Amino acid sequence: MAILEIRKDEDPILRKISKPVKIFDEKLKQLAEDMIETMHEADGVGLAAVQVGRLKQLIVVDLYDDQGPKVFVNPEIYEESGEKLAYEACLSVTDTQAPVPRPISLKLKAQDLDGNHLELEAQELFARILCHEVDHLKGILFTDKAVDESLMKEEEVQE
Numbered sequence: 001m002a003i004l005e006i007r008k009d010e011d012p013i014l015r016k017i018s019k020p021v022k023i024f025d026e027k028l029k030q031l032a033e034d035m036i037e038t039m040h041e042a043d044g045v046g047l048a049a050v051q052v053g054r055l056k057q058l059i060v061v062d063l064y065d066d067q068g069p070k071v072f073v074n075p076e077i078y079e080e081s082g083e084k085l086a087y088e089a090c091l092s093v094t095d096t097q098a099p100v101p102r103p104i105s106l107k108l109k110a111q112d113l114d115g116n117h118l119e120l121e122a123q124e125l126f127a128r129i130l131c132h133e134v135d136h137l138k139g140i141l142f143t144d145k146a147v148d149e150s151l152m153k154e155e156e157v158q159e
């Protein structure tokens, strides 16, 4: 296990497109473990591989519930419904929080670390984190989608 360096702010890698994972080997498992450790060390709820300088379609999420950390390889959101505004932040964006509209629920296809295909539904905070992390794989940061703070009716601080 190792703590990886989190890329931040104007680092150009954050704007690059991540590539699909095709090889499901021990190196991929090691990277996922290191990403989980790095996320925990930074008190984050999600991390994409690009944020530690690897352009792979790999994300980790932890809701700090009884299910433990989750790993999604080649994640793809294929259905969204509803919309809700809430504050977001990002381990790669220093000292910034802003309201971002995200779907209230979504469906996601992905693979696990062995390459098995899976599908799941996510709501509320879990859906928001998945959107945020999948955006990272496309070179999109939450600040690209943030709206004016005056549009926030209720305050909810996340990530």
Ligand code: ZN
Pocket: 089, 090, 091, 092, 132, 136
């Ligand atoms: Zn982020």
